[in-house]
Amino acid sequence: MxxxxxxxxxxxxxxxxxxxxxxxxxxxxxxxxxxxxxxxxxxxxxxxxxxxxxxxxxxxxxxxxxGPRLSQLGMNVVMHTGGRRVRHAILSRLVADLGETCNLTMLNETEVLYLDRKEAPWPLRLDLKPGSQVPVHCSASGKLLLAMLPREERGMLVRTLKLERFTANTITDVELLEAELDRIAYKQIGVDNEEFVAGIACVAAPLISVNGTCLAAIAVHAPIARTPLSRAMEFVPRLQEAARELAQTF
Structure with missing residues (x-):
């Protein structure tokens, strides 16, 4: 043989x-x-x-x-391969530049999986370690990753979601969410305007492969008392720069 x-x-x-x-x-x-x-x-x-x-x-x-075992294996490979050190170094530089917590995420079924995260040196923070998962419909990374899917696939996935309300700003209507995803797909910037956690704003940018596929998302989040959404939007060019660097590590 x-x-x-x-x-x-x-x-x-x-x-x-x-x-x-x-x-x-x-x-x-x-x-x-x-x-x-x-x-x-x-x-x-x-x-x-x-x-x-x-x-x-x-x-x-x-x-x-x-199956689920193979999906988990794939996620573990991405999270723990040699490229992880390089990705974490890029995240660390980004946090040093922006002064706020940044994270790297991927879509995992109907949730957002945290691949890596670097905390800013502030006492007020969310405890979301690598491996944590958050809802896809009310997070900046989640909405961005959804928006970057092929339209038919995106529509099928959105219709399966339980659009649970977390704050007064959470989008819980399918048609409103689809309209939001259209806007995000056009701009290629995801925004969480206190939709998952009250008082927290977040902005996300996609990691795009050489063939145009969205690999993951990088995001910055902060309390609005310190960094309101208008200020967080000013971070977009630096986020996009880091996203281009990170895309080369996959």
């Missing part, structure tokens, strides 16, 4: 195939596009499903998608 063609590597190649598809695939689609006998595919999919690496979509008996 070719050492480069072991059962383990074939299973890994199948996982890569499902990840690249960026949508659930039917068994017929997998059989058509993945070079392996149908019986072998059945065995591999059954083993991967038993391990939580793939799941069958509800209502789709033979439609497969990446």
């Amino acid at each position: 070719n050492k480069a063609d072991t059962p383990t590597l074939r299973a890994f190649a199948l996982l890569e195939h499902l990840v690249k598809a960026d949508r659930p695939l039917s068994l017929a689609e997998i059989v058509q596009d993945f070079e392996a006998p149908k019986a072998s595919l059945h065995r591999m999919l059954a083993a991967l499903e038993a391990g939580g690496l793939v799941i069958r979509e509800p209502g789709g008996k033979n439609t497969y998608a990446i």
Whole structure:
């Protein structure tokens, strides 16, 4: 047997195939596009499903998608690879320049996952460590990451969200949220105007890959008593500069 063609590597190649598809695939689609006998595919999919690496979509008996264990593995790789030191150094310089807390986030299903965070040296702060998750519909990074999705995918995701109210400014109407996302997609700047935590404003910028894909978001937040939203908006050019640096670390 070719050492480069072991059962383990074939299973890994199948996982890569499902990840690249960026949508659930039917068994017929997998059989058509993945070079392996149908019986072998059945065995591999059954083993991967038993391990939580793939799941069958509800209502789709033979439609497969990446599972929670694989999603978590991917997030852990991003959070703990060698690029993390470089990313943290960029965040640290940004905080030194702006004087406020900055964070790096990604979309994780229907929530925002904190990949990294650097606190400003102020006593008033939010305790959100790397690995924390916040709602997507009322955070600057979350709305930005939603807005940067392909429109059809974005619409499907928005309709699944529970638009819980956290403050008087939280957007809880689907149509209003869609309109807000359209504005954000046009400007490519996300804003949280006391929508998640009363008294806290936040501004976010996207990390864009060389092929135009939104990889993540970088954001700055602060109490409005110290840095009102109008002041936070002045940070946008420096945020965008840091976003371009950070995009090169992914």
